[in-house]
Amino acid sequence: MIEIKNLHKSYKMGSNSLHVLKGIDFSVEEGELVAIMGSSGSGKSTLLNILGMLDELDEGSYDLDGVPIKNLNETKAANYRNKFLGFVFQSFNLINYKNAMENVALPLYYQKMVRKERQEKALKYLDQVGLKEWATHLPSELSGGQKQRVAIARAMVGEPKVLLADEPTGALDSKTSYEVMDLIQKINDKGNTILIVTHESDIADMCKRIVHLKDGVILEDKKVEQVRASEYV
Amino acid sequence: MFDRDIWQEIFFSIRNNKLRTFLTGFSVGWGIFILVMLLASVNGMKNGFTNQFGNDAANSISLFARSTTEPYAGFEAGRKIQFKNSEVDYIRGNFQGFYEYISQTVNRSISARYKQETGSYNVIGVNAEFQKIEVTDIEEGRQLNELDVKNKSKVMVLGRLVVKDLFKEENPIGKFLEVNGSTFKVIGVFSDDDDDRAERSIYAPYTTLQRLYGNTSNINSIRMTYNPNFSLAQALDFSDKVEYVFKRKLKISPEDQSAIRVRNNADGFSDLNEFTGLLNTMSIGVGILILIAGIVGIGNILVFIIKERTKEIGIRKALGARPSQILKLVLLESVFITSISGFIGMLIAMGILGIIGPLINAPAFSNPSVDISIVITATLVLIISGLVAGWVPARRAAKVRPIVALSSD
C-alpha cells in the first residue's frame, strides 16, 4: 500500500537548512495498523505529512497504492488526497461554522456527490462513530472526544485507502483516548490501513506494529501483540 | 453557482466581517450611485433640449428662400429667390419615403374685424398636413382639411388669443370675419402650449391666400418632417440633397451659402448627441475611477478574510478541495459583495431620481432618468469589478500549500 525508499526531507530556514528526515525506508501493507513513535522533533509529523501529500519530499521515492507520488500538480494532488487519504489531526480541525454532519459530508462535496446522497452517507458514518444524535450540533457544542470522533467519521467517509492520524488522542484524556482507539481498531478490523503518530506508549500498544523514529531515521520497527482498547472502556 | 454550500460559506464570511463588508460595499455602492446620477443628469440635459421643441415634430426641416450672394449662370449676386408651389411638388415627386409630411406656407399680415373689434394678425396659409408638422391642439371646431385646400375655401382656424381679442365671450365657430375686405368663416380655434406668438396667429388654406393675394403660386417657406426612421445622418443627407437640387433648379451657385436657408432639427440633435456623448464618456470615466477605489477596497478585505481563513483552506485542501474550487469560492464572494452593494447604490440613485426627477423641469434640464441600458451596463461593470477585485486574493488562496495553511493559526 505504502512504499517509501530513501526518503529525505529538510526545511530551509533562512540560510540554514534543517535536515529532518535522513533516509527512511519504510513500507506498509494493506490492513496494517502502524504507530509511529519518537521524541518531540524527531520528524514524525513531517513523515506523516509527506505520506499524506500535504508536504513534498526532497529525495527518495514514494508509491501510494502503486502510484508514484512525485511532482503532482495541485489539482491532481487534491484528487489523490480526496480518493486515497483520510486525515485525523490532534486539534480536530473541524470547520467551526458547519455542524457535525456538514463537516463529515465535506470530502464528499469535493467528490461532487449530490447533496442528498452526501447527507445520507455522512449520517451513516456519524452513526458508526456513535454520534448520529449530534448531527446538527456545531463543533463548539461537542466534547473533545466527540469532536475527534466526528473528525474520524469525516476522514473515513470518503472511503480512503489509508487513514493518517497525527496524535489523534493528544488532546484527549485517557478514557476518551481509549474510546477513540477503540473506534480506530474497529475501522482497522474492517481491513483499512491506518497510521497513527503518537508518543504515548499505551496508545502505540493498541496498534499492530510500532515504528520508532529518532533524529530522522528509523531506530526500530517491530510487530506487536495488539491490546484491545475495548478492555479499557 | 447555485450551490447551497458555497452560499452558506459566503454568508458566514460576510456575517463575520460585517463592518468591513459594509465599508467596502459602501465604496462600490457609492461609485455606482455617482455613476448613475451623472448619467441621469446627462439624460436630463438631453431631455431639456428635446423639450424645447414643445410638441412640434422634432424631425422637422424648414426651407426658406433668400437672395443670392454669388453671381452665377449669368445672374448677378443679390437676385431674390422665390419658392413656388412647384418646389413642394418637386419634393413630393422626387423624395417619396424621405419626407413624412410636407406643406408650403404663405404668410400674410392682415387686419381682421369682427363687429366692433379689430386687430392685426399673421395669417399662415398651409395645407392639411401642416398640423402634423407644427402641432396645435384644437379647442373648438376643427382643423383645416384637404377639401378646404382643394376648394380654396375662405375658412380660418384662429389662435386662442385672436378669439379672445375679437370675440370676447362669444363662440366664434361658424361666425364670419372680415379680413382685408374679404369674408372668412371661422371653423376652429387652436391653442399651442402657452406659446403666445403662435396663439396670436391664424391658419388658412394656402390656396385661398394665393388666389386672393395676386393669384400667384409664390410661397414663403417649405416645411416638412423627415422619415422618422431615419438616422440623424440620413436626415441631414436628405436636406443636403434637397438643397443641392434646388440650387441647380433655381440656378444658384453651389457655393452660395445663404440663398437657400435650410433648418434641419437633425443638425441640433447631432450636435447634442455629440455633446451628450462626450459628457456620457466623462461620467463613465469619473464613475469608473470611483469604482476602482471600491474594487481595491474589496480586494483588500478579501485578502484579510482569506488570511483569517488560511487554516480552514488548509483543512479543505487536506480533504481534497481542488485549487479551482477554492478560487471559485473566493471569486463568488467578491462578485456577490460588489453586486449587492452596487445594486443598493443603483436603487438609491434611482429612488432619488424617481422622487426628484419629475419635479425638475428647467428649460435646459428636465426629468433626469436612467434607461435600461445604463442599468445593464452598470450590472456588467459590477460583476467584472467583483471578478477583478477577487482575482488576487482568490489566486493567493488557491495556491497556498496545505501544510503551510494547516500550521497557521
Ligand SMILES: Nc1ncnc2c1ncn2[C@@H]1O[C@H](COP(=O)(O)OP(=O)(O)OP(=O)(O)O)[C@@H](O)[C@H]1O
Ligand atoms: N515548516 C517547518 N519549517 C521549519 N522547520 C520545521 C517545519 N516543520 C517542522 N520543522 C522542524 O522539523 C523538525 C521535526 O518536526 P516534526 O513536526 O516532524 O516533529 P514531531 O516528531 O512531529 O514532533 P512533536 O512530537 O513535537 O509533534 C522539528 O525540529 C521542527 O522544528
Ligand SMILES: [Mg+2]
Ligand atoms: Mg508532530
